[in-house]
Amino acid sequence: MSAQEKMHVDRYERNWMVASAILLVLFATAVSIAAFGMGIQVPAPEQRVDPRTVASDPNSPWSNPGIREVVAGEKYDVYILAKTWQYLPAEISIPAGASVTFYVTSMDVQHGFKIQDTNVNFQVVPGQVSKLTVKFTKAGTYNFICTEYCGAAHAAMAGKIVVSP
Amino acid sequence: MAKKNSNDEFRPQGTVAILVIFVITLVVLWGSIYLILLGRGGTV
Amino acid sequence: MSTQAYEITPKDKNFIGWHLAVAIIALAIGSLFGPLQAFEHAGWDLYKYLNPLIKSYYQGLTLHGVLNALVWTTFFITGFLTFTVIYGFKRPLKYPTLNLIGFLLMVVGLVLAAIPILLNEATVLFTFYPPMKANWAFYVGLTLVVVGSWVEGWGFFYTYAAWRKENPGVRTPFIAFGSIITMLLWQIATIGIAVDMLTMLIPWSLGLLPGVDPQLSRTYFWFTGHPLVYFWLLPAYISWYAMLPKQVGGKMFSDSLARFAFWLFLILSVPLGFHHQYVDPGVPPAWKFIHAMLTFSVFFPSMLTAFTVVASLEYGARQNGGKGMFGWMRALPWSNPSVAAQLLAGLLFFFGGIGGLANASYNVNLVLHNTAFVPGHFHLTVGTGVTLTFIGISYWLIPYLTGKKLWQPKWAVAQAWLWFVGMIIFSNSMHILGLLGAPRRTPLNLAPYIPAEWNSRLFQVGIGGAILFVSGAIYLTVVAATFWSKQPATEKVEVPVAEALQDPALGPAWLDRWTPWVVATLALIVLAYGPMLFDLIKNIALTSPGFRVW
Structure with a gap:
């Protein structure tokens, strides 16, 4: 056999x-x-940072997080610092139709960053910078929320983007 | 010989029917999430 | 043939029984917290009544995840595989003491990890992403559980070698073959988490390292994290492929394809972990895309499994007089709780597969990552496909091991149906909530961003959780009443091992050779993981000190 x-x-x-x-x-x-x-x-490696100094080093954009105008009304960069349990800044105003690139990093534990009703949704890892771009075509308020467990008040960690017509 | 197996008499037609339903469900559900992705636009 | 009876010694029955005992106790405690998470979503906060015993939603969630996803599965699997190895090879373990040492290591590790969790010193969830920092005992304990499972696996390998020596040229019996592959997969898969623990997390938790590299740690974690899923699944597949057909009065539709599928699972389940890291900042899209394609390819043996298992069931049903395109399903023995549980588990697993494919589809993950869709998905896979199958197995295995008659089989059937219904309600609403943007592992009734349109779905999550709670309670009642019953089994419990339609000895010999498959497995891992791991390790930055944030 x-x-x-x-x-x-x-x-x-x-x-x-x-x-x-x-x-x-x-x-x-x-x-x-x-x-x-x-x-x-999906996100690509942007740059590496030192989470211990990223919020205090004056050369770091996250020592002064917020919105930077690249082309008025068309193109903006937004630097957001994630920390327990808030985003800095927690509120951003953008004109409708603008293309906005988000650069997010954390100074402590891992966080998430998800802008509701958009495709921006990524992990925020200390030491790394997460970057994605979105074009806000419709005016309105878009919440961004933390999607990774980051401690006691994780559920409260959120911010908003106000898109004006 | 492979040709002389007892399962040549058994035709798994019920299995095929179930799996066709599964594939249709899979395509519809997956497709609906894919359409959400497309609707939310580019990221670069 | 392979179905001839073989009697396991009382000592071995006892040893397997201890595995099941720990597993079921873990399931009981862990499942207690599951509904509490679901209730929280519905706005019914029961955690405030548990204070100061359990301090928070997150401590409860850590218990739920660790006990159900890690402890229940690992202990049940090592116990069940001890059974399938002994029964499959029809010989006792080669070195029973080695397996006993492995089991004791697992128990010591479990106790060590449980202490900080219960003291709220390790509220880091079952993924324990650094730089969130738990007490060192948590990491050491989990490591010991894994090492103990390795040692048990070595015991299986020695037993296999001894059997092979006594049976040269004979095809490896399928249930033993599947068990050895499962354990081999586990040994290879857990290298990632072992390196993570030994080179970073344990020294860091002991204060020997100033910090960790969170991106590298995530990469190690998911090296193990995805094949972990197959470690859970393959024992269920052993039952679906080779035991369930016997229980429904049929045969295995294709022995060769079943073996082929197991080999494909071994080869393909490790080199695709980046599909859990699609939206990580530190991994280039090119690697994510390669892993996406490999993930699509591991869906192939799953499709194969679907066909072979359903065809085996159809064959059995038609032998029993089942008729019609779909009517044959009525001829399956639904009144047998072991069968009902596994059929319902398999049915929901189809939908788990659909959600899994969506998660795994590269950029589609932008819609789903870390949303409620993800736990909605894995409660259909590990929470039902695996867990309800293990419950079904226990409905014959516990009577077999104890020699007692199963207490109230009708209640056991009801338990399976309640699990099925509860999980449909729970999981369906979780999937939809995820698509609407609800995050996972978040007590949503505390979140400030919940739109009113989510409320009805959140309520359904709570309802599903309540039904699952009842189902779990019935399961424990059936198990306990069987165990402590004074009623011996009226007839001997038959171990269901199905014959194949085609004699396995006629299958191709390359399905029973190990070296080429193992070499291919390791080679693919090196190709898919080597360059990226090399890059991450070369640029390691231990710049994240630990944080206790709960």
């Missing part, structure tokens, strides 16, 4: 395997189109 080297596969199961593989390729394609065709990307 010698063992055969080929695997016996039922006809139905073989078709199922092929269909599964095709399905997964389709999902991968959809994801790739969104990422590389439509610019919906």
